[in-house]
Amino acid sequence: DQQVKQNSPSLSVQEGRISILNCDYTNSMFDYFLWYKKYPAEGPTFLISISSIKDKNEDGRFTVFLNKSAKHLSLHIVPSQPGDSAVYFCAARKEYGNKLVFGAGTILRVKS
Amino acid sequence: NAGVMQNPRHLVRRRGQEARLRCSPMKGHSHVYWYRQLPEEGLKFMVYLQKENIIDESGMPKERFSAEFPKEGPSILRIQQVVRGDSAAYFCASSRGDGYTFGSGTRLTVV
Numbered sequence: 001d002q003q004v005k006q007n008s009p010s011l012s013v014q015e016g017r018i019s020i021l022n023c024d025y026t027n028s029m030f031d032y033f034l035w036y037k038k039y040p041a042e043g044p045t046f047l048i049s050i051s052s053i054k055d056k057n058e059d060g061r062f063t064v065f066l067n068k069s070a071k072h073l074s075l076h077i078v079p080s081q082p083g084d085s086a087v088y089f090c091a092a093r094k095e096y097g098n099k100l101v102f103g104a105g106t107i108l109r110v111k112s
Numbered sequence: 113n114a115g116v117m118q119n120p121r122h123l124v125r126r127r128g129q130e131a132r133l134r135c136s137p138m139k140g141h142s143h144v145y146w147y148r149q150l151p152e153e154g155l156k157f158m159v160y161l162q163k164e165n166i167i168d169e170s171g172m173p174k175e176r177f178s179a180e181f182p183k184e185g186p187s188i189l190r191i192q193q194v195v196r197g198d199s200a201a202y203f204c205a206s207s208r209g210d211g212y213t214f215g216s217g218t219r220l221t222v223v
Contacts, residue, residue, distance in 0.1 A: 041216070089155065102154035
C-alpha cells in the first residue's frame with residue numbers, strides 16, 4: 001500500500017528554468033511533509049518541510065506547496081542549477097509520529 | 113561534530129551468513145531509526161529505537177531481523193541467514209526527537 005506516491009520517475013530541466021516535483025499522498029492522518037535530496041552513495045539530506053497548517057513554505061530557491069484537499073504537494077526549484085541533479089524523495093509523517101513514509105523518488109537532471 | 117556514522121559502507125555476504133550493520137548516531141541524539149531501500153524504491157521504515165529500548169518495530173520482517181541500541185556503543189541491525197532478497201541499502205538516521213539526520217548507508221549484497 002503506497003501511501004506516498006511520486007508518479008514521475010525522472011525529470012529533465014534546463015539550467016535556469018523551474019523544476020517542479022510532485023507528490024501525492026493517500027493517508028489523511030499525515031500532517032507533516034518533508035523533501036529530501038539524495039546523491040548516489042550518500043544518505044538523504046533534508047531539504048525543506050511543511051506542516052499541514054500551512055500551504056506554502058519557502059527557503060531560498062526552494063518552495064514547497066501543499067494542497068490538503070487534493071492530498072498533493074509539490075517542490076519548486078527556481079532557478080535550477082546543475083548541482084541540483086539528484087534523487088528527490090517526498091516523505092510524510094503522522095501527528096505525534098516519528099517514522100517517515102517515503103515516496104519512490106524522482107530523479108532530477110538539470111542540463112547546462 | 114561528526115554526522116551519523118554507518119559501517120561498513122559495503123558488505124558482501126553469502127546466502128545463509130549473518131550480516132551486522134552498525135550505526136553511531138550524532139552526539140547528543142538518543143533516537144535511532146533504520147530504513148531499507150530496495151532497488152527502484154523509496155526508503156521503507158524498519159525500526160525505531162531509543163537507548164536500550166525498541167519503540168516501534170512495525171517495519172521489521174518477523175524473522176531473521178533484529179535491532180538493538182545498547183547503553184554504550186552503536187546501534188546494530190542484525191540479519192541472520194541472509195537471502196538474496198535482503199540485498200539493499202540500509203540507512204540509519206538519528207534525532208533528538210525531531211528532525212532526522214541520515215547516515216551514508218550500508219549497501220548489503222548477498223551472493
